[in-house]
Structure formats: structure tokens, C-alpha cells
Amino acid sequence: MGLARADDSLLEQRVQEELATSDLPFVITPHKVNYLLPVTYNPSPNLQPFIAASDQPDTIQLDDVEAKFQISFKFPLWYNIFGDNGHLFFAYTNKSWWQVYNKNASSPFRETNHEPEMFMMFNNDLQIGPLTNSLWGLGLVHQSNGKSRALSRSWNRLYATMVFDSGPFAMETKVWWRLPEDEKAYFGDPRGDDNPDISDYLGHVEITSAYGIEQHRFSLMLRNNFASPNRGALELTWSYPILGNLRLYGQYFNGYGESLIDYNAHTQRLGIGVSLNDIL
Template sequence: MAVSLHWFISLIFAISFTANASDSLVEKRIHDERTTSDQPFVLTPHNVNYILATYNDSPNIEPFREEAELRGYEPSLDNFEIKFQVSVKFPIMYNVFGDNGHLFMAYTNQSYWQINNTDASSPFRETNHEPEVFMMFNNDWKIAGLTNSLLGVGFVHQSNGSYSERSRSWNRIYGIAVLDKGSFALRGKIWWRIPEDEKEFEDAPQGDDNPDIDDYMGNFELTAAYALDEQRFTMILRNNLDKPNYGAMELTWSYPIKDNLRLYTQYFYGYGESMIDYNTQTQRIGIGFALNDIF
């Protein structure tokens, strides 16, 4: 992943120099959100909302093995899954500090459904919950030809709502910066994990379920988005530079079909696609539909 980071940064600079300076992706997103934020029957998208038919070449069976064997059957997972994400936010208050500072609450749900695994009653293998509260500030700094249009800070909790040996969770404080130039946008995000107490014994319900999660999920994330006519391309790179062999990369492409509905493809490679797989390398490809295009 260390090589990928250098390549990613070089790509960012190459795209930023060729990006169309008009029709800012970020300005359009902010305008659309403010226009609909006070409408009572409108939910504002936060992250991308999508549903995908996906293929994972090596599903992680280990978290389910012990319970299955205790019940007397051999655990099995299908390579094929339905993966979907629902992500919305709600503006609590605009202009907290005079003419700036916008406070939001948000919730993201990401689920993995073993729809064809009828032997196991087609279960939801994993569901991740991610509530957060954050404040964004409008900005106009110029950096390397890009406009630093947004700065923000927030708190986020992420967990899979499971129990015992399958429980995963962490809490973070993060900072975020969005830079853009017309058809190109870049979001940088860094975070600090709030420490948890160690478990008194291995199966204790209290204490840290995943003390090494920083090694795999990293401590920063870079997201690049590029518009080519109606097409949208994104690349996400997540890493911890102290553990450069871990981390993750996600690539997406989308194209409008009708109104807000977009054809959406996604490729993921690395660690931490979901909480249950935070320390397992995953390679997944999927195709489906999305309702919004970037970030």
C-alpha cells in the first residue's frame, strides 16, 4: 500500500492540473443540500447510497466457525452477496458562528446479505452502524491550484452491533478537509481513536474488542472524485503509514440512468471493508445502482 500512496498522490496532481475549472462538484453538492435541507419529506444523502450484487473471492469464515461447530454443522459462506449502504444526514444548525460553522448529525448503515446461502437461511452476514456528529466550515484557501472549500471536525462511532467474539467497535475524533477545482474534488480525513480499556479476560463483555484495529483500518483516508461529462470516478485510499502493508483501496464508477438513479460499480481490495473483516484481506467487485455519486 505504500507504493499505492505515492501513485495516488501523483495521480491527484495530474488530474487537478487537467480538471475543468468551472461547474464545481463541491459547490453543486452544497447548493443542492441547502436547497432541500428545510423540506420536511427530504432526507439528505451523506455518503453514497447504493445496492450492489457483489463477488468476494475469499469470504472470511473464521468469525463464524466456533459458533457453527458448537451447533454441530460446518460453517459456509457464499462468494456472492448483496451489499448495500444507506447513509443520511440531518442539519442541526447552520451558521453556528455568525456566518459559518454548520452542525450535522449523520447515520450510515452498511450491510452484507448472503442472499443465496439458503443452507444458512440467507442471513445478513454483517451489518455495520456508523452514527456521527460533525461541524463543517466553509473556506476559500488556495492550495496548489485547488480551493480548500470545506474544513470539518467530528466524532464517529462504528460497530457491528454483534456480541461475544464477533463484537467489533471503535470511537474516533476526526478532522476533514475538502479541496476542489471544477470537475475534480479531493477529501482528506485523519482520525484519532479514543482509547478503550483492555479486557479483563478473553471473553469479557466489557473492554476493547479489537485493540489492533488501527493497524488495519489506518489513521487517514484520501478520497478523489472526478467528473467526466455525466460519469463519476472515485478512488479511496486508506492506510496507516506505520503499517504500510495494510490499508485498503476502493475504486468506483457511476453513470446516470434516470433522474438520481445511477449505474454504479465498485472494486475493493485490502483490509477493513467491514468491521468483522477489519483484519482480513478482502477483494470484492460489485455492480448495481446508486442514488448519489460522490463522497
């Protein structure tokens, strides 16, 4: 993503760059940020799910330093469904936490979350104070960690999103409703809801804002369950270009729901690495 002037819209730049490459073969369009954090630090790794699922709980060991990465892309399936508006997309996001330095446990992937989604976006130009409501959308998303039995976590949601922007500032608001699942008939039942209380921790609302200062990009994600006790989350990121599209990337997370396996455990993580696309 190129450098924006102070009065340029970061969101408009993103849209124009996607349109310029959407019809090119062998071009993958980023969806969320693609990044690699070779070093992240979590002072209190969550051992409980692995202890509960193990025949040898005393042998479970997790390093507080691990790698984390995210791969996220989307494909336009149909532009301008309703005349000159309404664009249908398929997207996939893979986020992984890798105990690469844990040689005693053969450096396993501690957790991987898979997130395919189908969504439709609509262009808009509603002015609300200094902000323009440039996009709104509806989607269906599935999220799972691909594991079985006691370590299985998954949920399905319908969501609605609105994107606002003004020059170097952009903000996305997202609300969702979890599709209900049947209860498990007995403990260990492979069918039924693996995490019936996940909405108590991840709530129904998420707000992500981004801001550009010269070549620096900052983002802040806030999530809240609006209940007592409060089990919200925040994520701060910063990036700066270092070579072509490669950016130095820092990330800080504090709260619940960083990963599915840790959805009900408080996590605090700081990581540094690189990203392959901008935050918008």
C-alpha cells in the same frame, strides 16, 4: 445531481442542492453514497470469526457471491453557529453484506455496520495551487456491528477533515484518533475492547478523490496504516445516470477493513448495482 460543465465545481453543486432542500419537511439529505449492489463477488470469504464463535464450526458456509448495500443520510442541526460559518450535523450510515443467495444458511445478513456521527463543517476559500480548500470539519463517530461476544466489533474516533476542489475534481483528506478503551479482564469478557489492534489495519488516514467526465463519476479511496507490514486499502467506484437520480454503479475494493468483522482480513470484492445519489 445535474450535469456539470467542465468548469463547474462538483462540490459547489452538491452544497447548493443540499441548501435548497435543507428546510423542506420529509426530505432526507444524503451523506455518503446510497447504493444497492445485488451482486458482489469475493473469491475468499472470511470464515474465521464465525468458526471461532460457533458451537458447530464444521457447518459454517459462506457464499462468495452476496448482496451489499449502503444507506446514509444526515440532518443539519444548526447552521451558522459562528455568525456566517460553522454548521452542525448529525449523520447515520448503515452498510450491510447480505448472503441472499445462501439458501442453505437461510440467507442471513453476514455483517451490518452502524455508523452514527456528529460533526461540524466550516466554509473556507483558501487557495492552494490549482485547488481550493472549500471545507474543513471536525467530528465524533461511533462504528459498531451490533453483535455480541466473539463477533462484536466497535470503535470510537475523533476526526478532522479537509475538502479540496477544482472544477470536476474534488478530494477529501481525513485523519482520526481512536478513543482508547479498557482492556478485557478475561477472554469472553462482554466489556472492554473487542478489537484492540484495529488501528494496525485501518490506520489513521484516508484520502478520497472524485472526478467527473461529462456524466460519468469516478472515485478512488486510499487508506494506509503507514506501518510494516502495510495493511492499506483502496476502493474504486464508477457511476453513470440511467433514470432520474438513479445511477448505474460499480465498485471494487481491495485491502483491509471493508467491514468491521473483516477488519483484519484481506478482502477483494467486485460489485455492480445502482446508486441513488452522486459520489459527491
